[in-house]
Amino acid sequence: MNKNIVRVEHLSHRYSESWAIRDINFEIDQQGVLGLLGSNGAGKSTTMNILCGVLNQTEGNVFIDGINLRDAPEQAKRLLGFLPQNAPLHLDLTVNEYLTYCAYLRDIEKKQVKAAVEAAKARCGIAHFSHRLIANLSGGYRQRVGIAQAIIHNPKLVVLDEPTNGLDPIQILEVRKLIKEIAEERAVIFSTHILSEVQATCNDIRMIEGGKMVFADTMDAFNNYIMPNSLLVFLDNPPPLAQLKAIPGVTSAELLNDHSIRLRFEASDTISKKIVELSVHNGWQLTEILLEKSSLDEIFAQLSNRPLK
Numbered sequence: 001m002n003k004n005i006v007r008v009e010h011l012s013h014r015y016s017e018s019w020a021i022r023d024i025n026f027e028i029d030q031q032g033v034l035g036l037l038g039s040n041g042a043g044k045s046t047t048m049n050i051l052c053g054v055l056n057q058t059e060g061n062v063f064i065d066g067i068n069l070r071d072a073p074e075q076a077k078r079l080l081g082f083l084p085q086n087a088p089l090h091l092d093l094t095v096n097e098y099l100t101y102c103a104y105l106r107d108i109e110k111k112q113v114k115a116a117v118e119a120a121k122a123r124c125g126i127a128h129f130s131h132r133l134i135a136n137l138s139g140g141y142r143q144r145v146g147i148a149q150a151i152i153h154n155p156k157l158v159v160l161d162e163p164t165n166g167l168d169p170i171q172i173l174e175v176r177k178l179i180k181e182i183a184e185e186r187a188v189i190f191s192t193h194i195l196s197e198v199q200a201t202c203n204d205i206r207m208i209e210g211g212k213m214v215f216a217d218t219m220d221a222f223n224n225y226i227m228p229n230s231l232l233v234f235l236d237n238p239p240p241l242a243q244l245k246a247i248p249g250v251t252s253a254e255l256l257n258d259h260s261i262r263l264r265f266e267a268s269d270t271i272s273k274k275i276v277e278l279s280v281h282n283g284w285q286l287t288e289i290l291l292e293k294s295s296l297d298e299i300f301a302q303l304s305n306r307p308l309k
């Protein structure tokens with residue numbers, strides 16, 4: 001058995017003139033959720049479409065459970081389920097009719113089709129809508145039907161392209177929960193441009209920007225990496241900047257106006273406490289202290305200049 005369900009090697013794709021992705025490499029474990037994060041146009045859908053055999057890459061290789069997708073596409077595709085960005089639903093069919101149709105497309109033996117449809121519906125919490133027309137389902141339930149078709153043949157890998165796009169906040173929470181549940185039995189990769197989505201759902205993160213992989217590690221490593229490292233400090237009676245710069249751990253102090261100062265610091269859990277103590281002791285009259293969080297754009301920019309580990 002292969003340790004990784006997916007191995008992507010030196011993957012590049014060019015649409016006519018320009019490269020959409022360039023030299024992408026990653027692996028996916030047998031189980032768990034991997035998030036592919038990137039801003040609009042970063043190359044997520046291109047990567048997903050190649051991974052599922054919908055698009056033929058210009059260069060590089062994709063192995064699904066050790067099978068080269070280019071050499072044996074039929075065999076490799078049997079191992080995966082795919083929910084594209086626009087779910088391929090037939091609105092004029094009922095949930096049962098649609099999933100039965102998908103089961104036949106997936107080459108499930110006739111006598112096992114009913115059981116496969118029932119299992120997928122139960123897994124996705126849509127059994128009570130078996131006879132409902134898909135056109136009459138809410139966005140969240142339509143997405144569940146989309147996920148049900150992706151797992152109907154019990155694949156080892158499920159690929160979901162922006163699965164929570166267009167859903168309301170409650171539906172987003174429900175779909176995230178479902179993604180985690182289906183990943184208990186298999187590997188799931190999903191793409192998104194929303195950082196909090198990956199943070200809430202994934203064990204691992206791969207981040208692409210401008211067609212290049214800019215971060216590949218665990219979610220914990222990512223969270224450590226983007227830990228805030230600057231503070232906004234508001235002091236009614238600020239000391240000279242040199243005094244603030246001299247605080248152990250502080251790497252720079254920048255005066256923003258008469259009373260507000262940005263302090264950058266090295267990784268430290270106690271820096272805020274230290275500043276509060278010093279303010280009381282020296283009469284700086286601290287009125288507010290804020291941790292500055294990086295925006296996703298800043299993180300992308302930061303990571304784009306950072307060598308891959």
Ligand SMILES: Nc1ncnc2c1ncn2[C@@H]1O[C@H](COP(=O)(O)OP(=O)(O)OP(=O)(O)O)[C@@H](O)[C@H]1O
Pocket residue numbers: 015016019020038039040041042043044045046047193
């Ligand atoms: N069929 C196509 N023909 C030409 N260029 C394309 C095509 N599809 C995508 N591109 C370009 O390739 C780049 C990557 O697009 P891709 O759709 O993979 O990004 P994405 O990260 O999925 O973005 P989004 O979140 O907006 O879907 C973009 O510059 C896009 O304009």
